[in-house]
Amino acid sequence: MWHYFYHPLEEEVNSLEELDSLLDSDRAKWVMAFNGWVMTDNPLRNFAEDSCCVYLRRELIVWGDSVKLRYGRRLEVCPYLWDRMAQYVELTASIFHAVRLDNCHSTPLHVAQYFLDRARSVRPNLYIVAELFTGSEHLDNIFINKLGINSLIREGLQAGDVRQLSGLLHRCGAHLPAGAFSNQPEFTLRPSLAHALLYDQTHDNEAPAVKRSCRDYLPSAGLVSMTLSAMGSTRGYDEMVPHHINVVTEERLYIPYAQEKFMQPRAILNKLHQRLSHDNFVHSFVSHNFNDVIVFSRFSPDTGDSVVLIAHSCFGDRGLSPDCHDHGQSPIKLNGVVTQVILQARTEFSEEVQKCFANEWQLKQALAKDPHLINGLVGQALFPYKDHLKVQDSQFFSIRKVPVHEGVDDEIILTDFPPGALLVLQVSLNPQQRKAFEHIMANIRLQRLYRFLLIGLTRVLASNVLLFQFDSQLRSTSCGQAVIALHRRESIVTETEEESAHEDGLEARVLNRIGMQLSLVELSWALFRCDLEAAWHGNREKCDSCYDVPRFGAFVYAGFQGIVSVLDQVRMDQDMGHPLCDNLRNGYWLPDFLAHRLQSTPDLPESALIQPGTALDRFGKACETLYNPLKLIPDYLRPSLFDLVTSSIHKLLVRCALSRMPQWVREANDKVQRLCVASLQMYGRVGNARLPPLHAPDEQEVILQNCSIAAGLPHFAEGMWRSWGRDTFIALPGILLLSGRYKRRLRGMNNLQEACCVILQYAGLMRHGLVPNLSGDGATVSPRFNCRDAVWYWLHSICLYEEAVLNQRVGQGLQEASPIQSIMHRQVAIYFPSDDPATALWPPNQHRAPTTPTTKPLYELVLDVLQRHWDGIDFLEHNAGSAIDEHMRQEGFRVSITRPWINRPTHNITSQKHSADSITSTCLYNNASILCRSMV
Numbered sequence: 001m002w003h004y005f006y007h008p009l010e011e012e013v014n015s016l017e018e019l020d021s022l023l024d025s026d027r028a029k030w031v032m033a034f035n036g037w038v039m040t041d042n043p044l045r046n047f048a049e050d051s052c053c054v055y056l057r058r059e060l061i062v063w064g065d066s067v068k069l070r071y072g073r074r075l076e077v078c079p080y081l082w083d084r085m086a087q088y089v090e091l092t093a094s095i096f097h098a099v100r101l102d103n104c105h106s107t108p109l110h111v112a113q114y115f116l117d118r119a120r121s122v123r124p125n126l127y128i129v130a131e132l133f134t135g136s137e138h139l140d141n142i143f144i145n146k147l148g149i150n151s152l153i154r155e156g157l158q159a160g161d162v163r164q165l166s167g168l169l170h171r172c173g174a175h176l177p178a179g180a181f182s183n184q185p186e187f188t189l190r191p192s193l194a195h196a197l198l199y200d201q202t203h204d205n206e207a208p209a210v211k212r213s214c215r216d217y218l219p220s221a222g223l224v225s226m227t228l229s230a231m232g233s234t235r236g237y238d239e240m241v242p243h244h245i246n247v248v249t250e251e252r253l254y255i256p257y258a259q260e261k262f263m264q265p266r267a268i269l270n271k272l273h274q275r276l277s278h279d280n281f282v283h284s285f286v287s288h289n290f291n292d293v294i295v296f297s298r299f300s301p302d303t304g305d306s307v308v309l310i311a312h313s314c315f316g317d318r319g320l321s322p323d324c325h326d327h328g329q330s331p332i333k334l335n336g337v338v339t340q341v342i343l344q345a346r347t348e349f350s351e352e353v354q355k356c357f358a359n360e361w362q363l364k365q366a367l368a369k370d371p372h373l374i375n376g377l378v379g380q381a382l383f384p385y386k387d388h389l390k391v392q393d394s395q396f397f398s399i400r401k402v403p404v405h406e407g408v409d410d411e412i413i414l415t416d417f418p419p420g421a422l423l424v425l426q427v428s429l430n431p432q433q434r435k436a437f438e439h440i441m442a443n444i445r446l447q448r449l450y451r452f453l454l455i456g457l458t459r460v461l462a463s464n465v466l467l468f469q470f471d472s473q474l475r476s477t478s479c480g481q482a483v484i485a486l487h488r489r490e491s492i493v494t495e496t497e498e499e500s501a502h503e504d505g506l507e508a509r510v511l512n513r514i515g516m517q518l519s520l521v522e523l524s525w526a527l528f529r530c531d532l533e534a535a536w537h538g539n540r541e542k543c544d545s546c547y548d549v550p551r552f553g554a555f556v557y558a559g560f561q562g563i564v565s566v567l568d569q570v571r572m573d574q575d576m577g578h579p580l581c582d583n584l585r586n587g588y589w590l591p592d593f594l595a596h597r598l599q600s601t602p603d604l605p606e607s608a609l610i611q612p613g614t615a616l617d618r619f620g621k622a623c624e625t626l627y628n629p630l631k632l633i634p635d636y637l638r639p640s641l642f643d644l645v646t647s648s649i650h651k652l653l654v655r656c657a658l659s660r661m662p663q664w665v666r667e668a669n670d671k672v673q674r675l676c677v678a679s680l681q682m683y684g685r686v687g688n689a690r691l692p693p694l695h696a697p698d699e700q701e702v703i704l705q706n707c708s709i710a711a712g713l714p715h716f717a718e719g720m721w722r723s724w725g726r727d728t729f730i731a732l733p734g735i736l737l738l739s740g741r742y743k744r745r746l747r748g749m750n751n752l753q754e755a756c757c758v759i760l761q762y763a764g765l766m767r768h769g770l771v772p773n774l775s776g777d778g779a780t781v782s783p784r785f786n787c788r789d790a791v792w793y794w795l796h797s798i799c800l801y802e803e804a805v806l807n808q809r810v811g812q813g814l815q816e817a818s819p820i821q822s823i824m825h826r827q828v829a830i831y832f833p834s835d836d837p838a839t840a841l842w843p844p845n846q847h848r849a850p851t852t853p854t855t856k857p858l859y860e861l862v863l864d865v866l867q868r869h870w871d872g873i874d875f876l877e878h879n880a881g882s883a884i885d886e887h888m889r890q891e892g893f894r895v896s897i898t899r900p901w902i903n904r905p906t907h908n909i910t911s912q913k914h915s916a917d918s919i920t921s922t923c924l925y926n927n928a929s930i931l932c933r934s935m936v
Contacts, residue, residue: 173227
């Protein structure tokens with residue numbers, strides 16, 4: 001056991017009296033404390049300070065080869081020591097490109113920071129490796145962040161059994177799991193583990209021959225070489241030195257390297273480690289299958305190929321003869337077929353060694369240390385190996401073909417695989433899987449190319465920076481023409497072109513071209529629709545609401561936005577155990593759901609949004625074709641590839657939505673664009689929340705007249721609760737006008753047609769000079785006129801509508817709006833010809849004979865509103881009482897609007913002659929504003 005203190009004195013101290021005498025003399029300044037490590041102590045505390053009792057309590061695990069230097073809290077405490085060590089650090093940094101901070105956890109932070117700053121002043125890109133054992137990731141991160149540490153030293157020999165070793169390899173060398181999401185934004189910073197420099201053995205620990213077995217050298221070296229982290233080793237490992245080489249007291253020399261035995265498989269493993277990183281095999285999976293066998297797989301997300309290493313570790317002393325080991329093992333299922341044996345090697349002992357020694361312990365005890373060279377067991381152990389073999393030439397295993405849904409995979413049965421054996425296999429997807437994988441990746445690459453060229457094609461072609469790079473793609477018929485067509489916003493795709501694109505396997509081409517034909521209402525259906533909205537499709541209830549994931553719940557939206565919002569978080573956390581990932585691995589229900597909800601079905605009514613042959617129907621069929629290859633993909637790859645496909649479709653839909661909005665939206669920042677796209681969810685078609693039909697609607701208005709603005713999601717999404725007059729016209733300017741939905745995008749659609757339909761439909765429900773607050777469901781629930789300010793938001797929306805039309809025409813260099821363009825001349829179907837409930841034509845009554853409503857131009861209804869308010873409004877709601885609101889008192893059903901601010905005879909506005917041309921949006925806005933301010 002080491003002493004805690006060192007005193008370089010000639011005489012020995014053998015009693016307490018002599019020790020007291022020493023401490024009271026001038027010689028006490030030469031007494032020095034040994035350095036060491038304190039278990040479970042706070043590494044941020046200096047255990048050698050005055051306030052610490054570590055030495056007194058003998059809690060220090062002492063190192064007898066180094067003393068604790070007293071730097072103090074600042075340079076002035078001991079200037080000579082700081083300057084001396086600064087010179088040493090700068091000299092070291094000038095010679096080496098990397099340094100190791102040994103015992104970093106016992107070095108005060110402010111001391112380490114100062115000297116590392118001095119080292120970086122000499123070599124700014126100095127690589128810092130630290131031996132850091134704090135017992136806490138939080139404390140590790142404090143040291144890493146404050147000192148700028150590049151890698152932490154970790155050692156494979158620290159694992160005591162195969163389970164601990166599997167966990168260590170997964171933690172240090174498997175940063176991304178197999179099938180991990182690769183669609184990560186480059187700018188996203190996420191918490192991660194510190195980068196590891198994983199050693200098979202470090203210089204200050206026991207050798208594998210002592211801690212485990214002589215047979216563990218080869219498996220440990222192979223497992224470390226398969227990790228994604230940096231790897232290291234110690235001189236003496238390749239020579240199988242069975243004892244600790246003390247770097248302080250050892251004076252013998254290392255033996256020259258021999259290009260035989262252990263060095264050949266080691267060289268192959270080193271090259272494999274480099275190739276796996278170079279070829280982007282960044283996904284990993286570690287499993288402990290049986291006994292001490294570990295299977296370490298590295299996967300490439302670019303090709304779907306994998307490299308599988310199977311190692312039979314050895315954690316105890318075994319016999320030297322291969323007959324002493326059980327070679328029977330359970331089968332190992334592979335995700336594909338074996339194409340090549342990269343390396344097979346094993347640990348053996350010569351027949352002479354087996355005759356002389358009964359076990360490894362006797363062999364190690366018999367090894368005599370060479371007086372001049374550091375010798376090991378490499379002469380007694382053999383490492384027969386073969387590399388780059390054909391599968392049928394290997395004696396280590398046999399292959400059994402296993403039928404799977406997506407073809408036939410290989411299953412490995414180890415036939416001759418004793419402890420100390422190593423097997424590295426090259427595995428590829430089977431032909432069916434590979435074809436499906438390449439099909440998906442080709443579409444993803446094409447979709448990304450579309451997006452790049454759509455966003456920056458004009459800028460790129462103008463500067464000719466990347467024209468040569470994309471020349472081949474632009475010239476190809478399968479890609480270039482589709483990109484140019486997309487950039488020109490071509491909206492017509494013939495069936496022949498679609499069939500040709502499907503045959504070429506380029507559904508992305510079809511999706512991009514059909515996507516440009518989708519209206520904003522159709523885009524709203526594809527992206528959004530909450531559960532209550534999705535359950536009503538057409539004019540009947542349909543059981544295709546939001547998708548429900550077991551152990552997670554239903555998505556917020558039935559469309560792509562509902563899935564992508566969850567995928568974004570799962571992808572960010574790389575949560576492969578999320579219930580959504582389990583659902584995708586277990587079946588194909590979600591891809592089928594997303595594609596089928598966009599397609600028409602025979603039982604849909606003619607008024608439904610999705611009809612056979614429409615753009616949305618064809619878009620859904622293209623999505624189904626794009627999703628179909630997922631059925632042939634191995635289960636572990638399905639979540640990540642589903643994410644790639646779904647995210648690409650979602651980005652396409654968002655891009656198509658933005659292309660229908662004004663230029664200021666397309667050039668705005670990401671937040672503004674997200675708000676504009678989010679506005680799509682509030683306007684759409686719901687079968688059980690109808691507004692009255694328009695008078696003489698055109699083909700497009702037949703669809704739009706069944707659309708409405710939701711008062712809120714999800715509780716005010718359908719039925720009688722969806723359409724509220726006040727909420728509708730408060731939201732209409734932002735949802736239907738500011739977002740630019742009035743721009744002409746489709747053939748046959750007039751400017752502001754969606755906003756126009758909503759305004760005219762509410763005008764048709766006018767009674768008592770008011771528009772309804774609660775519009776009802778258009779079937780059984782009648783409108784309620786219990787809100788006096790809803791009509792003023794309606795008038796304000798008309799003003800903004802007229803201004804939008806005028807600004808659009810001025811922006812296009814046209815003359816001011818003619819009477820034909822003005823909404824004020826549109827004929828409105830009157831469904832309440834009088835205030836008498838008996839004359840109401842809405843909602844339709846099956847006991848009443850169908851009656852064609854009379855019509856009036858909108859400007860007459862506006863004048864009627866102003867006249868009614870001038871005259872005063874006072875009425876009791878129809879059916880007032882518990883039948884319509886069981887919680888309201890009787891006086892709450894009375895609506896009264898008077899004009900107490902003025903005392904002069906009533907003017908009959910409607911009796912005056914007014915030309916429709918004179919009712920301009922500016923005059924109406926001023927009149928409405930004055931009246932609203934007066935009523936406050």
